[in-house]
Each structure stands twice: as structure tokens, then as C-alpha cells.
Amino acid sequence: MAASNDNDQLPEEMRPGPDGESADGEIAALRSEIESLKDRSLRALAEVENVRKRLERERDEARTYSVTRFARDMLTVADNLSRALAALTPEAREKAGDTLKPVLEGVEATERELKAALARHGIKAIEAEGQRFDPNRHQAIAEVAGETPGTVVHVVQPGYTIGERLLRPAMVTVGKGDGPSPNGSGSRMDTQA
Numbered sequence: 001m002a003a004s005n006d007n008d009q010l011p012e013e014m015r016p017g018p019d020g021e022s023a024d025g026e027i028a029a030l031r032s033e034i035e036s037l038k039d040r041s042l043r044a045l046a047e048v049e050n051v052r053k054r055l056e057r058e059r060d061e062a063r064t065y066s067v068t069r070f071a072r073d074m075l076t077v078a079d080n081l082s083r084a085l086a087a088l089t090p091e092a093r094e095k096a097g098d099t100l101k102p103v104l105e106g107v108e109a110t111e112r113e114l115k116a117a118l119a120r121h122g123i124k125a126i127e128a129e130g131q132r133f134d135p136n137r138h139q140a141i142a143e144v145a146g147e148t149p150g151t152v153v154h155v156v157q158p159g160y161t162i163g164e165r166l167l168r169p170a171m172v173t174v175g176k177g178d179g180p181s182p183n184g185s186g187s188r189m190d191t192q193a
Helices: 022-063 069-087 090-095 101-119
Strands: 123-125 138-144 152-157 160-161 165-168 170-175
Touching: 069 101, 101 123, 123 138, 123 170, 138 152
Parallel strands: 138 170
Antiparallel strands: 123 160, 152 170, 160 165
């Protein structure tokens, strides 16, 4: 029995060809294919990771912003409660009888609980009064002469954000700055008479 050659133990495709060349070309091709497959698998893993992150972000946004339509409806309720309470002067509250005081306290408690519920869901009031007018957060409904130009003078209806998004702009009056001067002289209309 003849001694076996080391090349006999190699698979057919890796054995030297009839002309005696080595399998180096085949090995190089296989290594290249392995590198290509590694690259493809790394890219696939990166894509899966990107999809996972995107889905997490979309889930978080859905959780945060899913109540947007309902929140807008609740803001109307909060506005009406605030207006009802603001309509009562301190004198009227003092004169309220024993039957009316518990009703007022109930309305105040309801307003506080509604605002707390809105805050628990990421809905926050926009601080506007005295701030610089921001058209992305405020809606100007009037200009007031004699006030600091571009500054919110009065909030007619509060605005709200949900998460990082605007839910409703604050309806405000803004200073115009060209009113009567502090020394009492009139406006341009007075000087033309």
C-alpha cells in the first residue's frame, strides 16, 4: 500500500490542479467571500439595530402624543372652569352663602385635578405674559400702544405644549410701543388736529 499524499485529504476543489499549481487562489477567493459575508452580516445587524431604535422612538412618540386630540378637548373644559372661577370677584366669594361656598370649592378642586391630570400626561401651560412674542408659541390677537414693543402684555387664552410639540398657541396681546409718551403728550393723531 502506498503512502497517501497530504493533498488526498483536501476537498476536491482545494487540491492542486493537474498543472501542479497550489490552492492559494481558491483559498484567497474563499477568504474574500468570508469577508464579504462578514460585511453583509455586520450591515444586517446594524440595520436591525437601526430599526429597533426607530421603533422605540416611534413607540415613545405614540405614547406621548396619542392623547393630543383628547387633550385639546380637555383644554376647552379647563378654560371654561378658569373663566367660571375668574368671573367671581373676591367680594362675591365673601358674600357667597353656605350653600354656594361648597360648590365653588368643588369647582376649584375640579380645576386643580384637571390641571394635574393634564400635567401627568405631559401637557404644560406656556408661560407667555411678560415674555418676548414668539410666533411659534403665541398667537397675537391685538397690539397695545405704549407698551414694550414685541412683548406679551396680556394672555387672553393660555397656550399649551404636549411633550415638545405645540398643542395650542397662547392667544395674547402684544406691545406696540408707539403710544402716548410718559410726559402726557398725545399720539400722532392728537398732533394732526
